[in-house]
Amino acid sequence: TWDPISPQQRHGGSIVEVYRIIEETADQFFAFKVPMRIGELNSFCRGIDKAFQIYTQLVTQPIVDKEDLVPPVPVLTRYKKELGIKAFVKKEIQEVRPVDERKSSEIVQLTMSKLCVRLNSLYYAISQLGKLEDSISERWAKRQSDKINIRRSMNGKSKSVVSNQKNQFDGSRKEINAAIDRVCEFTGKKMCMHSAVVLGS
Template sequence: MRDGELNSLCRGLDKAFQVYTQLVTAPIVDNEDLVPPVPVLTRYKKELGIKAFVKKEVVQEVRTVDERKASEITQLTMPKLCVRLNSLYYGISQLSKLEDSINERWVRKKTENINIRRSTSEKSRTVIPNQKNQFDGSRKEINSAIDRLCEFTGTKVIFWDLQQPFIDNLYKNSVAQARLDTIMEVLDLVLNQLCDVIVEQLRDRVVTGLLQASLDGLFRVILDGGSTRVFSPNDVPLLEEDVETLKEFFISGGDGLPRGTVENLVSRVRPVINLIKQETRVLIDDLREVTQGSKSKFGTDSKTLLRVLCHRNDSEASHYVKKQFKIPSSAPST
Protein backbone atom coordinates (compact mmCIF):
# COMPACT_ATOMS: atom_id res chain seq x y z
CA MET A 1 0.00 0.00 0.00
CA ARG A 2 1.29 3.43 -0.93
CA ASP A 3 1.32 6.48 1.34
CA GLY A 4 -1.53 8.10 -0.54
CA GLU A 5 -3.69 5.00 -0.27
CA LEU A 6 -3.13 4.79 3.48
CA ASN A 7 -4.00 8.45 3.92
CA SER A 8 -7.19 7.94 1.93
CA LEU A 9 -8.11 4.97 4.13
CA CYS A 10 -7.55 7.02 7.30
CA ARG A 11 -9.63 9.88 5.94
CA GLY A 12 -12.41 7.42 5.16
CA LEU A 13 -12.32 5.99 8.67
CA ASP A 14 -12.28 9.49 10.15
CA LYS A 15 -15.33 10.43 8.10
CA ALA A 16 -17.10 7.21 9.10
CA PHE A 17 -16.65 8.00 12.80
CA GLN A 18 -18.02 11.49 12.24
CA VAL A 19 -21.07 10.18 10.37
CA TYR A 20 -21.72 7.68 13.16
CA THR A 21 -21.50 10.48 15.74
CA GLN A 22 -24.02 12.54 13.81
CA LEU A 23 -26.40 9.57 13.71
CA VAL A 24 -26.09 9.10 17.48
CA THR A 25 -27.02 12.73 18.13
CA ALA A 26 -29.63 13.04 15.36
CA PRO A 27 -32.65 12.63 17.72
CA ILE A 28 -31.39 15.43 20.01
CA VAL A 29 -33.60 18.51 19.72
CA ASP A 30 -32.81 22.13 20.52
CA ASN A 31 -33.43 23.54 24.00
CA GLU A 32 -36.29 25.61 22.60
CA ASP A 33 -38.19 22.37 22.05
CA LEU A 34 -37.63 21.23 25.65
CA VAL A 35 -38.17 24.42 27.62
CA PRO A 36 -41.81 25.54 28.02
CA PRO A 37 -42.76 29.07 26.96
CA VAL A 38 -41.85 31.86 29.36
CA PRO A 39 -45.00 33.29 31.00
CA VAL A 40 -45.98 36.85 30.13
CA LEU A 41 -44.36 39.29 32.54
CA THR A 42 -46.95 40.83 34.87
CA ARG A 43 -46.93 42.55 38.23
CA TYR A 44 -48.24 41.69 41.67
CA LYS A 45 -51.98 42.21 42.02
CA LYS A 46 -52.92 42.98 45.59
CA GLU A 47 -56.61 42.14 45.15
CA LEU A 48 -55.78 38.56 44.21
CA GLY A 49 -52.84 38.16 46.54
CA ILE A 50 -50.67 37.04 43.61
CA LYS A 51 -48.43 38.61 40.97
CA ALA A 52 -46.91 38.00 37.52
CA PHE A 53 -45.05 39.63 34.60
CA VAL A 54 -43.26 40.50 31.21
CA LYS A 55 -43.86 43.33 28.85
CA LYS A 56 -45.74 42.04 25.86
CA GLU A 57 -43.25 43.53 23.45
CA VAL A 58 -40.39 41.46 24.92
CA VAL A 59 -42.18 38.13 24.98
CA GLN A 60 -40.12 35.63 23.02
CA GLU A 61 -41.78 33.19 20.71
CA VAL A 62 -41.13 29.59 21.63
CA ARG A 63 -41.59 26.88 19.07
CA THR A 64 -44.54 24.61 19.72
CA VAL A 65 -43.51 20.97 19.83
CA ASP A 66 -45.75 18.85 17.65
CA GLU A 67 -47.12 15.53 18.84
CA ARG A 68 -44.66 13.46 16.85
CA LYS A 69 -41.61 15.33 18.12
CA ALA A 70 -42.95 15.26 21.67
CA SER A 71 -43.25 11.48 21.43
CA GLU A 72 -39.69 11.20 20.14
CA ILE A 73 -38.40 13.35 23.01
CA THR A 74 -40.27 11.28 25.59
CA GLN A 75 -38.80 8.08 24.17
CA LEU A 76 -35.28 9.40 24.81
CA THR A 77 -35.22 8.02 28.34
CA MET A 78 -32.30 8.39 30.70
CA PRO A 79 -30.96 4.85 30.05
CA LYS A 80 -31.13 5.39 26.29
CA LEU A 81 -29.30 8.69 26.51
CA CYS A 82 -26.64 7.12 28.71
CA VAL A 83 -26.16 4.29 26.21
CA ARG A 84 -25.60 6.86 23.45
CA LEU A 85 -23.05 8.63 25.62
CA ASN A 86 -21.33 5.36 26.48
CA SER A 87 -21.04 4.41 22.81
CA LEU A 88 -19.48 7.77 21.96
CA TYR A 89 -17.03 7.46 24.82
CA TYR A 90 -16.04 3.96 23.72
CA GLY A 91 -15.50 5.24 20.18
CA ILE A 92 -13.25 8.11 21.18
CA SER A 93 -11.33 5.93 23.64
CA GLN A 94 -10.48 3.52 20.81
CA LEU A 95 -9.28 6.14 18.33
CA SER A 96 -5.80 6.42 19.84
CA LYS A 97 -5.43 2.64 19.90
CA LEU A 98 -6.46 2.48 16.26
CA GLU A 99 -3.99 5.21 15.34
CA ASP A 100 -1.19 3.49 17.25
CA SER A 101 -1.95 0.18 15.58
CA ILE A 102 -2.00 1.69 12.09
CA ASN A 103 1.18 3.66 12.73
CA GLU A 104 3.01 0.68 14.21
CA ARG A 105 2.12 -1.62 11.34
CA TRP A 106 2.88 1.06 8.76
CA VAL A 107 6.30 1.84 10.25
CA ARG A 108 7.15 -1.86 10.42
CA LYS A 109 6.14 -2.40 6.81
CA LYS A 110 8.00 0.66 5.55
CA THR A 111 11.10 -0.32 7.53
CA GLU A 112 11.09 -3.73 5.89
CA ASN A 113 10.85 -2.12 2.46
CA ILE A 114 13.67 0.31 3.26
CA ASN A 115 15.92 -2.53 4.39
CA ILE A 116 15.27 -4.34 1.14
CA ARG A 117 16.17 -1.24 -0.89
CA ARG A 118 19.30 -0.63 1.17
CA SER A 119 20.51 -4.11 0.36
CA THR A 120 20.59 -3.07 -3.30
CA SER A 121 21.53 0.59 -2.90
CA GLU A 122 23.21 1.99 0.21
CA LYS A 123 22.54 5.54 -1.04
CA SER A 124 18.78 5.13 -0.94
CA ARG A 125 17.19 7.22 1.84
CA THR A 126 13.45 7.18 2.64
CA VAL A 127 11.49 9.19 5.22
CA ILE A 128 8.71 7.26 6.97
CA PRO A 129 5.58 9.43 7.29
CA ASN A 130 3.91 9.67 10.70
CA GLN A 131 0.33 8.42 10.71
CA LYS A 132 -0.54 10.00 14.06
CA ASN A 133 -3.42 12.48 14.51
CA GLN A 134 -5.31 11.05 11.55
CA PHE A 135 -8.59 11.09 13.50
CA ASP A 136 -8.53 14.57 15.02
CA GLY A 137 -11.71 15.43 13.12
CA SER A 138 -13.50 12.53 14.79
CA ARG A 139 -12.17 13.48 18.21
CA LYS A 140 -13.50 17.00 17.85
CA GLU A 141 -16.87 15.77 16.59
CA ILE A 142 -17.30 13.18 19.34
CA ASN A 143 -16.26 15.52 22.16
CA SER A 144 -18.71 18.12 20.90
CA ALA A 145 -21.44 15.48 20.71
CA ILE A 146 -20.77 14.32 24.27
CA ASP A 147 -21.02 17.90 25.54
CA ARG A 148 -24.28 18.39 23.66
CA LEU A 149 -25.75 15.13 24.96
CA CYS A 150 -24.80 15.99 28.55
CA GLU A 151 -26.49 19.38 28.26
CA PHE A 152 -29.54 17.87 26.57
CA THR A 153 -29.88 15.17 29.23
CA GLY A 154 -29.90 17.69 32.08
CA THR A 155 -32.30 20.04 30.32
CA LYS A 156 -34.68 17.22 29.40
CA VAL A 157 -34.80 15.94 32.99
CA ILE A 158 -35.58 19.33 34.55
CA PHE A 159 -37.67 21.06 31.89
CA TRP A 160 -39.40 18.06 30.31
CA ASP A 161 -39.52 15.04 32.62
CA LEU A 162 -39.86 17.11 35.81
CA GLN A 163 -41.70 20.08 34.34
CA GLN A 164 -44.74 19.69 36.56
CA PRO A 165 -43.04 19.31 39.96
CA PHE A 166 -40.13 21.65 39.22
CA ILE A 167 -40.97 24.29 36.62
CA ASP A 168 -44.72 24.45 37.23
CA ASN A 169 -45.08 23.84 40.97
CA LEU A 170 -41.87 24.83 42.79
CA TYR A 171 -42.65 27.86 45.02
CA LYS A 172 -46.14 28.03 43.55
CA ASN A 173 -48.30 30.52 45.51
CA SER A 174 -45.69 30.73 48.26
CA VAL A 175 -42.16 29.53 48.98
CA ALA A 176 -43.11 27.88 52.26
CA GLN A 177 -45.86 25.77 50.67
CA ALA A 178 -43.82 24.31 47.80
CA ARG A 179 -40.20 23.84 48.83
CA LEU A 180 -37.42 22.21 46.86
CA ASP A 181 -37.34 19.19 49.16
CA THR A 182 -40.57 17.96 47.54
CA ILE A 183 -38.56 17.38 44.35
CA MET A 184 -35.37 15.92 45.80
CA GLU A 185 -36.70 12.37 46.10
CA VAL A 186 -37.56 12.10 42.41
CA LEU A 187 -34.30 13.86 41.49
CA ASP A 188 -32.46 11.26 43.56
CA LEU A 189 -34.14 8.47 41.59
CA VAL A 190 -33.07 10.11 38.34
CA LEU A 191 -29.48 10.44 39.55
CA ASN A 192 -29.34 6.81 40.69
CA GLN A 193 -30.68 5.65 37.33
CA LEU A 194 -28.07 7.75 35.56
CA CYS A 195 -25.17 6.44 37.63
CA ASP A 196 -26.30 2.83 37.13
CA VAL A 197 -25.84 3.08 33.35
CA ILE A 198 -23.28 5.77 32.52
CA VAL A 199 -19.60 4.85 32.35
CA GLU A 200 -17.54 6.15 35.25
CA GLN A 201 -15.44 8.37 32.99
CA LEU A 202 -18.51 10.37 31.90
CA ARG A 203 -20.41 10.43 35.17
CA ASP A 204 -19.27 13.85 36.35
CA ARG A 205 -19.88 15.45 32.95
CA VAL A 206 -23.48 14.22 32.82
CA VAL A 207 -24.20 15.06 36.47
CA THR A 208 -22.74 18.53 35.95
CA GLY A 209 -25.20 18.99 33.10
CA LEU A 210 -28.01 18.00 35.45
CA LEU A 211 -26.83 20.49 38.09
CA GLN A 212 -26.62 23.28 35.52
CA ALA A 213 -30.14 22.51 34.32
CA SER A 214 -31.40 22.49 37.93
CA LEU A 215 -29.95 25.95 38.47
CA ASP A 216 -31.47 27.13 35.18
CA GLY A 217 -34.77 25.82 36.50
CA LEU A 218 -34.36 27.84 39.69
CA PHE A 219 -33.64 30.97 37.66
CA ARG A 220 -36.74 30.29 35.60
CA VAL A 221 -38.96 29.85 38.66
CA ILE A 222 -37.62 32.89 40.52
CA LEU A 223 -37.36 35.37 37.64
CA ASP A 224 -39.87 34.06 35.08
CA GLY A 225 -42.18 31.93 37.17
CA GLY A 226 -45.44 33.53 36.13
CA SER A 227 -48.29 34.95 38.17
CA THR A 228 -48.28 32.18 40.80
CA ARG A 229 -44.77 33.00 42.03
CA VAL A 230 -44.33 35.79 44.56
CA PHE A 231 -41.33 36.52 46.79
CA SER A 232 -40.45 38.81 49.68
CA PRO A 233 -37.35 39.39 51.82
CA ASN A 234 -38.87 37.05 54.41
CA ASP A 235 -38.52 34.17 51.92
CA VAL A 236 -34.76 34.53 51.63
CA PRO A 237 -33.83 32.15 54.50
CA LEU A 238 -35.95 29.42 52.89
CA LEU A 239 -34.49 30.08 49.45
CA GLU A 240 -30.95 29.98 50.81
CA GLU A 241 -31.74 26.74 52.61
CA ASP A 242 -33.04 25.22 49.38
CA VAL A 243 -29.90 26.25 47.50
CA GLU A 244 -27.80 24.57 50.20
CA THR A 245 -29.97 21.46 49.89
CA LEU A 246 -29.38 21.35 46.15
CA LYS A 247 -25.66 21.96 46.59
CA GLU A 248 -25.17 19.20 49.14
CA PHE A 249 -27.28 16.82 47.06
CA PHE A 250 -24.85 17.07 44.15
CA ILE A 251 -21.79 16.92 46.41
CA SER A 252 -23.29 13.85 48.06
CA GLY A 253 -20.93 13.76 51.00
CA GLY A 254 -17.87 13.63 48.78
CA ASP A 255 -19.20 10.85 46.53
CA GLY A 256 -20.68 13.26 43.98
CA LEU A 257 -19.25 16.21 42.11
CA PRO A 258 -16.20 18.03 43.50
CA ARG A 259 -17.26 20.63 46.06
CA GLY A 260 -15.41 23.39 44.22
CA THR A 261 -17.27 22.64 40.98
CA VAL A 262 -20.65 22.71 42.70
CA GLU A 263 -19.85 25.86 44.68
CA ASN A 264 -18.78 27.64 41.51
CA LEU A 265 -21.98 26.75 39.64
CA VAL A 266 -24.31 27.46 42.57
CA SER A 267 -22.74 30.89 43.04
CA ARG A 268 -24.71 32.05 39.98
CA VAL A 269 -27.95 31.88 41.95
CA ARG A 270 -26.86 33.72 45.08
CA PRO A 271 -26.85 37.26 43.58
CA VAL A 272 -30.51 36.85 42.57
CA ILE A 273 -31.46 35.70 46.06
CA ASN A 274 -29.55 38.67 47.43
CA LEU A 275 -31.77 40.94 45.32
CA ILE A 276 -34.88 39.36 46.82
CA LYS A 277 -33.40 40.11 50.23
CA GLN A 278 -33.33 43.86 49.56
CA GLU A 279 -36.09 46.28 50.49
CA THR A 280 -38.35 47.40 47.67
CA ARG A 281 -37.21 51.02 47.79
CA VAL A 282 -33.57 49.95 47.44
CA LEU A 283 -34.38 47.89 44.34
CA ILE A 284 -36.42 50.71 42.80
CA ASP A 285 -33.62 53.21 43.34
CA ASP A 286 -31.09 50.81 41.84
CA LEU A 287 -33.28 50.11 38.80
CA ARG A 288 -33.78 53.84 38.27
CA GLU A 289 -30.01 54.38 38.32
CA VAL A 290 -29.38 51.52 35.89
CA THR A 291 -32.00 52.71 33.41
CA GLN A 292 -30.32 56.12 33.47
CA GLY A 293 -26.98 54.61 32.49
CA SER A 294 -25.33 54.04 35.85
CA LYS A 295 -24.07 50.70 37.13
CA SER A 296 -26.10 48.61 39.53
CA LYS A 297 -24.83 48.58 43.10
CA PHE A 298 -25.58 44.84 43.04
CA GLY A 299 -23.74 44.16 39.80
CA THR A 300 -26.90 43.16 37.94
CA ASP A 301 -28.89 44.44 34.96
CA SER A 302 -32.22 46.20 34.50
CA LYS A 303 -34.06 43.10 33.27
CA THR A 304 -33.21 41.15 36.41
CA LEU A 305 -34.12 44.04 38.71
CA LEU A 306 -37.42 44.50 36.89
CA ARG A 307 -38.31 40.83 37.22
CA VAL A 308 -37.52 40.79 40.92
CA LEU A 309 -39.78 43.80 41.43
CA CYS A 310 -42.56 42.24 39.36
CA HIS A 311 -42.43 39.17 41.61
CA ARG A 312 -42.37 41.33 44.74
CA ASN A 313 -45.58 41.03 46.75
CA ASP A 314 -46.09 44.62 47.76
CA SER A 315 -48.03 47.57 46.38
CA GLU A 316 -45.03 49.89 46.11
CA ALA A 317 -43.24 47.60 43.65
CA SER A 318 -46.44 46.96 41.71
CA HIS A 319 -47.22 50.66 41.40
CA TYR A 320 -43.68 51.48 40.26
CA VAL A 321 -43.46 48.88 37.47
CA LYS A 322 -46.98 49.81 36.34
CA LYS A 323 -46.15 53.50 36.10
CA GLN A 324 -42.61 53.29 34.74
CA PHE A 325 -42.75 50.16 32.56
CA LYS A 326 -46.48 49.73 31.85
CA ILE A 327 -46.35 46.17 33.17
CA PRO A 328 -49.89 44.75 33.28
CA SER A 329 -51.34 43.10 36.36
CA SER A 330 -51.82 39.35 36.41
CA ALA A 331 -55.54 39.78 35.81
CA PRO A 332 -57.76 42.67 34.71
CA SER A 333 -59.32 44.76 37.45
CA THR A 334 -62.99 44.13 38.14
Protein backbone atom coordinates in the same frame (compact mmCIF):
# COMPACT_ATOMS: atom_id res chain seq x y z
CA THR B 1 -31.82 -0.23 20.33
CA TRP B 2 -29.75 1.73 22.83
CA ASP B 3 -29.29 -0.82 25.56
CA PRO B 4 -26.00 -1.40 27.39
CA ILE B 5 -24.01 -4.48 26.43
CA SER B 6 -23.77 -5.59 30.06
CA PRO B 7 -23.83 -4.12 33.58
CA GLN B 8 -20.05 -3.73 33.30
CA GLN B 9 -20.04 -2.38 29.73
CA ARG B 10 -22.48 0.50 29.65
CA HIS B 11 -21.94 1.47 26.02
CA GLY B 12 -24.08 0.26 23.14
CA GLY B 13 -23.33 -2.58 20.79
CA SER B 14 -23.34 -0.26 17.77
CA ILE B 15 -19.95 1.30 18.54
CA VAL B 16 -18.43 -2.14 19.10
CA GLU B 17 -19.74 -3.15 15.68
CA VAL B 18 -18.25 -0.01 14.14
CA TYR B 19 -14.82 -0.84 15.54
CA ARG B 20 -15.15 -4.46 14.40
CA ILE B 21 -15.89 -3.37 10.83
CA ILE B 22 -13.00 -0.89 10.86
CA GLU B 23 -10.57 -3.51 12.17
CA GLU B 24 -11.66 -5.98 9.49
CA THR B 25 -11.23 -3.27 6.87
CA ALA B 26 -7.75 -2.52 8.21
CA ASP B 27 -6.86 -6.22 7.99
CA GLN B 28 -7.88 -6.26 4.34
CA PHE B 29 -6.05 -3.01 3.62
CA PHE B 30 -2.73 -4.20 5.00
CA ALA B 31 -3.16 -7.62 3.40
CA PHE B 32 -3.04 -6.14 -0.12
CA LYS B 33 0.02 -7.49 -1.93
CA VAL B 34 0.56 -4.30 -3.90
CA PRO B 35 3.02 -1.43 -3.43
CA MET B 36 1.59 1.37 -1.32
CA ARG B 37 2.69 4.91 -0.72
CA ILE B 38 1.80 7.22 2.12
CA GLY B 39 -1.00 8.67 -0.01
CA GLU B 40 -2.92 5.39 0.13
CA LEU B 41 -2.54 5.28 3.90
CA ASN B 42 -3.77 8.85 4.27
CA SER B 43 -6.82 8.09 2.12
CA PHE B 44 -7.56 5.03 4.23
CA CYS B 45 -7.33 7.05 7.45
CA ARG B 46 -9.56 9.79 6.04
CA GLY B 47 -12.19 7.17 5.29
CA ILE B 48 -12.07 5.92 8.88
CA ASP B 49 -12.22 9.48 10.19
CA LYS B 50 -15.32 10.16 8.10
CA ALA B 51 -16.95 6.94 9.28
CA PHE B 52 -16.61 7.96 12.93
CA GLN B 53 -18.03 11.40 12.17
CA ILE B 54 -21.07 9.87 10.45
CA TYR B 55 -21.61 7.52 13.39
CA THR B 56 -21.43 10.45 15.79
CA GLN B 57 -24.03 12.36 13.79
CA LEU B 58 -26.35 9.35 13.89
CA VAL B 59 -25.96 9.12 17.67
CA THR B 60 -26.97 12.75 18.18
CA GLN B 61 -29.58 12.93 15.40
CA PRO B 62 -32.58 12.41 17.75
CA ILE B 63 -31.29 15.08 20.16
CA VAL B 64 -33.66 17.99 19.62
CA ASP B 65 -32.89 21.63 20.30
CA LYS B 66 -33.02 22.65 23.94
CA GLU B 67 -35.88 25.05 23.16
CA ASP B 68 -38.05 22.05 22.25
CA LEU B 69 -37.81 20.78 25.82
CA VAL B 70 -39.72 23.82 27.07
CA PRO B 71 -43.48 23.39 26.61
CA PRO B 72 -45.27 26.16 24.69
CA VAL B 73 -47.04 28.88 26.60
CA PRO B 74 -50.77 28.08 26.80
CA VAL B 75 -53.11 30.35 24.88
CA LEU B 76 -55.12 32.67 27.09
CA THR B 77 -58.89 32.32 26.86
CA ARG B 78 -61.12 35.37 26.82
CA TYR B 79 -64.82 36.02 27.37
CA LYS B 80 -66.79 37.02 24.29
CA LYS B 81 -67.71 40.34 25.85
CA GLU B 82 -64.06 41.42 25.79
CA LEU B 83 -64.31 42.62 22.22
CA GLY B 84 -61.62 45.23 22.68
CA ILE B 85 -58.83 42.68 22.91
CA LYS B 86 -59.88 40.32 20.12
CA ALA B 87 -57.23 41.61 17.77
CA PHE B 88 -54.56 41.21 20.46
CA VAL B 89 -55.65 37.67 21.26
CA LYS B 90 -55.65 36.73 17.57
CA LYS B 91 -52.11 38.00 17.19
CA GLU B 92 -51.06 36.23 20.38
CA ILE B 93 -52.41 32.90 19.13
CA GLN B 94 -50.46 33.19 15.90
CA GLU B 95 -47.22 33.84 17.78
CA VAL B 96 -47.47 30.78 20.02
CA ARG B 97 -45.01 28.12 18.94
CA PRO B 98 -46.96 25.06 17.77
CA VAL B 99 -46.21 21.69 19.33
CA ASP B 100 -44.21 19.43 17.01
CA GLU B 101 -45.70 15.99 17.59
CA ARG B 102 -42.71 14.23 16.03
CA LYS B 103 -40.23 16.03 18.27
CA SER B 104 -42.42 15.42 21.30
CA SER B 105 -42.37 11.71 20.53
CA GLU B 106 -38.58 11.75 20.14
CA ILE B 107 -38.17 13.48 23.49
CA VAL B 108 -40.34 10.87 25.21
CA GLN B 109 -38.36 8.02 23.64
CA LEU B 110 -35.05 9.53 24.75
CA THR B 111 -35.18 8.12 28.26
CA MET B 112 -32.39 8.82 30.72
CA SER B 113 -31.05 5.27 30.41
CA LYS B 114 -30.87 5.50 26.62
CA LEU B 115 -29.22 8.90 26.79
CA CYS B 116 -26.59 7.46 29.12
CA VAL B 117 -25.91 4.60 26.69
CA ARG B 118 -25.50 7.09 23.84
CA LEU B 119 -23.12 9.14 25.97
CA ASN B 120 -21.11 6.08 26.99
CA SER B 121 -20.94 4.96 23.36
CA LEU B 122 -19.44 8.29 22.36
CA TYR B 123 -16.96 8.10 25.21
CA TYR B 124 -15.99 4.56 24.18
CA ALA B 125 -15.52 5.74 20.59
CA ILE B 126 -13.10 8.50 21.50
CA SER B 127 -11.27 6.49 24.17
CA GLN B 128 -10.39 3.75 21.67
CA LEU B 129 -9.16 6.07 18.91
CA GLY B 130 -5.64 6.21 20.30
CA LYS B 131 -5.33 2.42 20.24
CA LEU B 132 -6.58 2.34 16.67
CA GLU B 133 -4.04 4.97 15.63
CA ASP B 134 -1.22 3.04 17.30
CA SER B 135 -2.28 -0.17 15.59
CA ILE B 136 -2.39 1.44 12.14
CA SER B 137 0.97 3.16 12.67
CA GLU B 138 2.64 -0.05 13.83
CA ARG B 139 1.25 -2.09 10.95
CA TRP B 140 2.30 0.54 8.43
CA ALA B 141 5.81 0.66 9.92
CA LYS B 142 6.06 -3.13 9.74
CA ARG B 143 4.87 -3.14 6.15
CA GLN B 144 7.48 -0.56 5.22
CA SER B 145 10.28 -2.38 7.04
CA ASP B 146 9.40 -5.65 5.30
CA LYS B 147 10.09 -4.21 1.86
CA ILE B 148 13.06 -5.69 0.06
CA ASN B 149 15.83 -3.48 -1.32
CA ILE B 150 14.34 -0.35 0.25
CA ARG B 151 16.59 2.65 0.34
CA ARG B 152 17.75 4.18 3.62
CA SER B 153 16.29 7.54 2.64
CA MET B 154 12.91 5.90 2.24
CA ASN B 155 13.24 4.31 5.67
CA GLY B 156 13.85 7.69 7.26
CA LYS B 157 10.92 9.24 5.43
CA SER B 158 8.64 6.40 6.41
CA LYS B 159 9.41 6.78 10.11
CA SER B 160 8.68 10.48 10.09
CA VAL B 161 5.40 9.90 8.29
CA VAL B 162 4.29 7.19 10.69
CA SER B 163 4.73 9.52 13.65
CA ASN B 164 2.33 11.97 12.02
CA GLN B 165 -0.52 9.46 11.91
CA LYS B 166 -1.53 10.62 15.38
CA ASN B 167 -3.32 13.57 13.80
CA GLN B 168 -5.36 11.58 11.30
CA PHE B 169 -8.48 11.32 13.48
CA ASP B 170 -8.58 14.86 14.86
CA GLY B 171 -11.78 15.51 12.91
CA SER B 172 -13.46 12.61 14.70
CA ARG B 173 -12.19 13.77 18.08
CA LYS B 174 -13.60 17.24 17.52
CA GLU B 175 -16.95 15.87 16.35
CA ILE B 176 -17.26 13.37 19.20
CA ASN B 177 -16.30 15.90 21.89
CA ALA B 178 -18.90 18.33 20.57
CA ALA B 179 -21.48 15.54 20.55
CA ILE B 180 -20.65 14.59 24.15
CA ASP B 181 -21.19 18.20 25.22
CA ARG B 182 -24.50 18.32 23.36
CA VAL B 183 -25.82 15.10 24.88
CA CYS B 184 -24.74 16.20 28.37
CA GLU B 185 -26.47 19.57 27.98
CA PHE B 186 -29.64 17.96 26.65
CA THR B 187 -29.66 15.37 29.45
CA GLY B 188 -29.23 18.03 32.11
CA LYS B 189 -32.06 20.17 30.75
CA LYS B 190 -34.30 17.13 30.38
CA MET B 191 -33.68 16.25 34.03
CA CYS B 192 -34.50 19.81 35.11
CA MET B 193 -37.73 19.85 33.11
CA HIS B 194 -38.74 16.45 34.49
CA SER B 195 -38.09 17.62 38.05
CA ALA B 196 -40.11 20.78 37.43
CA VAL B 197 -43.04 18.74 36.12
CA VAL B 198 -42.90 16.38 39.11
CA LEU B 199 -42.77 19.25 41.60
CA GLY B 200 -45.57 21.08 39.83
CA SER B 201 -47.90 18.10 39.71
